Amino acid sequence: MEIYEQILRDFGFSREEDERAARLMKELAGDRLLESSVLEFIRGKSVAVIGGAYEGESIREEVVITAGKAVNKVNFVPHIHVTDMEEDEKILASLEERGCILVLHAHGDNVERIKRVVPVVQRFVGTTQSTPFDRIYNFGGFTDGDRAALLAKKFGARRIRLYGFDFEKADNPVKLKKLKWAKFILEREGIIWGPVG
Ligand SMILES: Nc1ncnc2c1ncn2[C@@H]1O[C@H](COP(=O)(O)OP(=O)(O)OP(=O)(O)O)[C@@H](O)[C@H]1O
Numbered sequence: 001m002e003i004y005e006q007i008l009r010d011f012g013f014s015r016e017e018d019e020r021a022a023r024l025m026k027e028l029a030g031d032r033l034l035e036s037s038v039l040e041f042i043r044g045k046s047v048a049v050i051g052g053a054y055e056g057e058s059i060r061e062e063v064v065i066t067a068g069k070a071v072n073k074v075n076f077v078p079h080i081h082v083t084d085m086e087e088d089e090k091i092l093a094s095l096e097e098r099g100c101i102l103v104l105h106a107h108g109d110n111v112e113r114i115k116r117v118v119p120v121v122q123r124f125v126g127t128t129q130s131t132p133f134d135r136i137y138n139f140g141g142f143t144d145g146d147r148a149a150l151l152a153k154k155f156g157a158r159r160i161r162l163y164g165f166d167f168e169k170a171d172n173p174v175k176l177k178k179l180k181w182a183k184f185i186l187e188r189e190g191i192i193w194g195p196v197g
């Protein structure tokens with residue numbers, strides 16, 4: 001069984017609702033959806049991916065990708081921000097204005113966020129965790145952090161370093177279960193290995 005199907009079962013998510021959310025994102029964004037080629041600049045670069053447990057460690061990589069609410073913990077504009085839009089839409093609009101490429105993820109449980117965020121941003125890369133279509137992409141992964149790392153891998157990062165990834169640190173059981181999947185996916189992709197995290 002593919003990982004996505006295992007995740008659907010594990011959490012009781014619905015593929016149909018994920019797909020409906022992705023179609024809604026497409027409808028609301030239309031030709032404001034960016035081609036994935038805007039991410040090609042990653043090729044050959046060292047990439048830092050910043051996760052939710054980030055505590056200000058210094059970053060030396062050429063490209064910085066923030067994941068989800070981790071963006072609230074950095075004091076600079078990342079090159080790319082990958083999110084299922086739990087952050088305030090004003091933050092997302094402001095990041096875009098300041099040159100950050102937004103990678104916005106549609107899933108069955110963030111339909112209200114799609115309706116709220118898509119109208120207030122200009123252009124963005126849209127993603128789904130189900131079947132991709134028509135400029136709604138699936139670069140792999142599940143949580144914001146592992147999706148960000150898989151995106152870096154897909155676009156040919158020379159090296160990927162994770163900051164703020166602590167797979168044991170969560171304030172509720174669902175979050176902990178999500179982090180377990182993130183770890184599993186990152187290990188399977190060879191982005192982390194052994195007893196890391
Ligand atoms: N201890 C941690 N707490 C939160 N996130 C973590 C942690 N360790 C790694 N991460 C990664 O950092 C990402 C961004 O963290 P954040 O706290 O914003 O989570 P989130 O917005 O709830 O993410 P998601 O919606 O993907 O669950 C997560 O998606 C996860 O992949």
Ligand SMILES: Nc1nc2c(c(=O)[nH]1)N=C(CO)CN2
Nearest residue numbers: 013107108109142143144178
């Ligand atoms: N349907 C659905 N998909 C997801 C969800 C979620 O809560 N529901 N959460 C995610 C990362 O937090 C990623 N994908």
